[in-house]
Amino acid sequence: MANPSSTLVAAGHPKSSPKSRPKNGPKPKDTRPVWMEKPKPAVQVSKAIALVVICFLALYPLLAVLATSLSSQSEIANNNGLVLFPKEPTFAAYQTIFAGGVVTDALIRSLVITTVGTALSLVVTVAMAYGLTRRDLVGGRFFLMTALFTMLFSPGIIPSFLMVKELGLLDSYAALVLPTLMSAFNLVVVRSFFMNLPQELFEAAKIDGAGDFRILVQMVLPLSRGVLAVVGLFYAVGYWNAFFNAMLYLNDDKWPLSMILRQYVLLGQPMGDSAVAEIAVPSQAIQMAVVVISLIPIVIVFPFLQRYFTKGVLTGAIKG
Amino acid sequence: MSSNSQTLTPQATPDVGGPATVAEGRCRGRPPAAPAAGQSRKKSLMARIRRDKVMLLLIAPGFLYFVVFHYVPLAGNIIAFLDYKPYLGFMDSVWVGLDNFAAMFQDGAFWEALRNTLVITGLQLALFFPVPICLALLLNSIVSNKIRKFVQSVVYLPHFIGWVIIVAVFSEVLGATGAVPHLLENLGLPRFDAMTTPEFFPFLVTIQSIWKDAGWGTIIFLAALMNVDQELYEAAAVDGANARHRLWHITLPGIMPVIVLLLILNLGSILSVGFEQIVLQRDNVGPGAGEVLDTYVYFHGIQDGQWGPAAAVGLVKGIVGLFLVLGANKLAHFFGQEGVYSNGKSK
Numbered sequence: 129m130a131n132p133s134s135t136l137v138a139a140g141h142p143k144s145s146p147k148s149r150p151k152n153g154p155k156p157k158d159t160r161p162v163w164m165e166k167p168k169p170a171v172q173v174s175k176a177i178a179l180v181v182i183c184f185l186a187l188y189p190l191l192a193v194l195a196t197s198l199s200s201q202s203e204i205a206n207n208n209g210l211v212l213f214p215k216e217p218t219f220a221a222y223q224t225i226f227a228g229g230v231v232t233d234a235l236i237r238s239l240v241i242t243t244v245g246t247a248l249s250l251v252v253t254v255a256m257a258y259g260l261t262r263r264d265l266v267g268g269r270f271f272l273m274t275a276l277f278t279m280l281f282s283p284g285i286i287p288s289f290l291m292v293k294e295l296g297l298l299d300s301y302a303a304l305v306l307p308t309l310m311s312a313f314n315l316v317v318v319r320s321f322f323m324n325l326p327q328e329l330f331e332a333a334k335i336d337g338a339g340d341f342r343i344l345v346q347m348v349l350p351l352s353r354g355v356l357a358v359v360g361l362f363y364a365v366g367y368w369n370a371f372f373n374a375m376l377y378l379n380d381d382k383w384p385l386s387m388i389l390r391q392y393v394l395l396g397q398p399m400g401d402s403a404v405a406e407i408a409v410p411s412q413a414i415q416m417a418v419v420v421i422s423l424i425p426i427v428i429v430f431p432f433l434q435r436y437f438t439k440g441v442l443t444g445a446i447k448g
Numbered sequence: 449m450s451s452n453s454q455t456l457t458p459q460a461t462p463d464v465g466g467p468a469t470v471a472e473g474r475c476r477g478r479p480p481a482a483p484a485a486g487q488s489r490k491k492s493l494m495a496r497i498r499r500d501k502v503m504l505l506l507i508a509p510g511f512l513y514f515v516v517f518h519y520v521p522l523a524g525n526i527i528a529f530l531d532y533k534p535y536l537g538f539m540d541s542v543w544v545g546l547d548n549f550a551a552m553f554q555d556g557a558f559w560e561a562l563r564n565t566l567v568i569t570g571l572q573l574a575l576f577f578p579v580p581i582c583l584a585l586l587l588n589s590i591v592s593n594k595i596r597k598f599v600q601s602v603v604y605l606p607h608f609i610g611w612v613i614i615v616a617v618f619s620e621v622l623g624a625t626g627a628v629p630h631l632l633e634n635l636g637l638p639r640f641d642a643m644t645t646p647e648f649f650p651f652l653v654t655i656q657s658i659w660k661d662a663g664w665g666t667i668i669f670l671a672a673l674m675n676v677d678q679e680l681y682e683a684a685a686v687d688g689a690n691a692r693h694r695l696w697h698i699t700l701p702g703i704m705p706v707i708v709l710l711l712i713l714n715l716g717s718i719l720s721v722g723f724e725q726i727v728l729q730r731d732n733v734g735p736g737a738g739e740v741l742d743t744y745v746y747f748h749g750i751q752d753g754q755w756g757p758a759a760a761v762g763l764v765k766g767i768v769g770l771f772l773v774l775g776a777n778k779l780a781h782f783f784g785q786e787g788v789y790s791n792g793k794s795k
Contacts, residue, residue: 160591161678163685178586179595183602186663189617192627196620256510259503266496271507278518281770284762285742286749287524291517309513340502361608369610372724376750386612393616394728412625419616426608434601 190423197221197416204412221417231388231418238368238385238422245305245367250360253310254352257318258344275312292377303377304384308366314359321355322348354436361433368425385422393418528763532755548760558761560736561744564650568726568740569718571650576658577714580665581707585699587666588673603663611724614660619643622652643729646737653725668710669703676702709780716776719769741765 160166167175192212196204198221199214225231259265260272283291288307297303330343338346349356371386383391393415497504528548530541552558583603590596606614622628622642629639642652680698689697723742730738730747739747741761749758 161682163682165685165691167691175586175589179590179599182583182586183599186602186606186659189621189659193617193620252510252513255506259505259507259510262500262503264496265503266493266500267504271511274511274514274519278514280773281522281766283518283521284525284759284766285745286527286755286759286762287521288517289750290524290527291521295516306513307517309517310510312514315510341506344506365608365610369612371610371612372727386610389612389616390728394612394619415616416620419613419620422613423609427605430605430608431601434604 193416193419193423197413197420199413201413221413222421224414225417225421230392231385231421234383234385234388235421237382239425241301241304241384242364242367242425245309246360246364248305249309249314249363250356253314253318253359253363254344254349254356256310257315257322258348260315260319261322275315279312289376298377299379299382300377301382304367304370304373307373308370311362314362318352318355318359321352325351357433357436361429364429365426368422385418389418389422525759525763525766527755528760530756532759534753534755544756548756549764551757552760552764555757557735557739557748558744561739561741561761564737565719565721565740568650568653568721569714571654572657572721573711573714573718575651575654576662577711579658579662581669581703583662584666584669584673585695588670600663600666603666605663606660607664609660611722611728614656615725615728618652618656618659644732646733649729649733649737653721653729656725657722668706672703672706673699705783708783712776712780712783713773716773717769718772719765 195212195214198217198219200216200218200220203214203216256271256275260268260275262268265271282288292298292303292307295306297306325348330347333343333347369386371384371390374382374384374387375390378387380387380391491499526538527541529543529545530538531544531547532538532541587596587599590599620626624641624644629641633639642648676699680702681694684694684698719741721740721742723740723746726738726740727743727746730743732738735747742765745758745762745765748754749762752758
């Protein structure tokens with residue numbers, strides 16, 4: 129539902145057009161320009177403090193959750209609920225969770241939904257984006273407009289719900305994937321990236337007898353890894369974090385991890401599973417362990433894809 | 449570059465040199481493209497379809513998706529005019545004309561939801577909007593690449609964390625048993641549970657949004673900042689302008705177009721608040737403070753089965769929202785920004 133990247137679209141990014149920074153070369157400055165006076169120590173100190181505070185505010189909640197998940201009940205009680213440095217770290221909470229039961233099942237379900245959904249979304253997005261790169265395509269403008277106008281309105285919660293119901297998708301995993309299969313924003317990003325590839329290459333291939341599909345698979349895709357990585361990340365994050373569609377369409381035996389999180393951590397309902405309801409492990413540690421588990425994939429994937437943010441998305445996003 | 453869709457693609461390069469590049473692209477693209485288009489028009493439609501058949505097949509699934517999940521459901525808004533009963537379906541439910549809309553205007557809960565929505569979006573505009581700008585200015589002033597990259601990574605990360613996790617984390621820190629209330633108690637101050645205090649709810653929502661998206665929001669301003677002509681700074685410094693002068697007379701005017709653009713677009717989405725974020729927390733504070741238009745539609749329609757009245761609210765919100773977005777885009781065009789339609793849903 130929420131477009132994770134809509135703020136990205138508008139501004140031109142410097143790296144996309146080398147013209148915008150003619151003198152400084154391709155890399156941003158790493159040394160102070162000669163004309164810039166050295167800031168006063170007071171300014172530098174306050175800037176450093178500001179940066180440390182910002183990083184602390186961004187990371188503290190996550191670290192606190194991680195530390196709490198590794199703590200024992202007595203330690204959590206002594207520290208008034210949140211621990212920052214567990215004295216005797218214990219994996220008891222994780223052992224309990226991974227002993228089987230609700231959370232493990234939901235974790236597997238979430239991983240499968242995210243993988244399958246992201247793959248499907250990427251295929252459909254890439255196919256449509258590539259099809260729309262032909263300049264004088266029959267009906268090309270119409271197809272493009274059909275996609276773009278979906279950014280301006282949403283059909284509304286109730287009509288969307290009724291559509292899924294009419295299609296007979298209630299209580300099926302397809303209800304988590306199909307309604308959010310593609311975002312017009314990602315389509316535009318991929319399409320503009322394709323259009324900025326050197327077209328002469330493809331014309332040469334065409335003269336050599338390669339068909340449209342073969343050009344896509346053998347030439348375009350290998351050149352587009354960066355943008356595919358970023359758009360794939362957007363889709364994957366969307367599927368991984370989505371809970372509302374699951375809440376709306378699925379019974380609890382099909383819930384993904386995000387819904388488990390809502391139910392057992394936010395609403396504090398019992399997990400309904402004897403293995404998990406053990407008393408030896410503090411329930412708060414288990415709750416925080418579930419949060420950590422749902423954070424792990426994002427934190428793992430994030431650094432690998434980060435270098436593509438500027439390379440992939442921004443270059444793709446500015447040019448028509 | 450010179451595609452047939454030029455006006456609609458996200459091409460807002462609002463900064464120095466931006467318009468020139470766009471115009472240049474047009475001049476370069478047009479002349480060779482024109483004869484090609486002329487030729488293809490001479491080909492018969494069948495011949496063109498035969499030539500494009502692979503491309504059309506590739507477009508088909510995506511096109512089908514947009515039609516089925518974005519356009520066909522629009523017709524479902526008809527239930528705003530029905531006394532809709534799920535077991536009767538569209539055909540047999542009674543047509544009630546504008547009754548649902550009349551009911552909407554008499555429903556105190558609707559006005560409450562509208563007020564809450566406007567309070568929250570207004571507060572976000574006032575408190576959230578300036579944060580990415582300041583953060584971007586701060587980041588931009590870091591000389592060391594390594595430190596800047598590190599801080600950027602840290603502040604981008606929360607954008608990718610889902611609302612369920614964020615709300616869980618926030619209740620852990622701010623909630624009744626969390627760290628902050630205990631801290632307050634230890635300091636001898638009155639307990640304050642930020643998660644369940646209705647008066648605090650708009651602030652809570654805004655703080656959460658800032659935590660999640662302020663860092664991500666800097667991307668656009670950082671891009672704008674790097675587009676400001678570096679020679680201007682040098683020239684100004686030579687002429688004796690100090691850091692504050694340069695910020696005030698070069699940096700801010702340089703990124704002002706982007707700021708104005710985003711402000712306008714935010715005004716366009718003033719009826720939309722993060723639905724997932726609110727729906728998770730509405731019951732913590734009750735509908736009096738936590739109900740917004742989208743959650744009103746969900747709770748009254750899908751949960752309580754008042755399909756018709758809820759759909760009426762959804763439809764009105766959708767139409768007013770569409771006009772606000774279109775108006776915002778018009779306004780942005782008026783301020784000389786190109787191709788912002790694709791940014792219609794921002795935030």
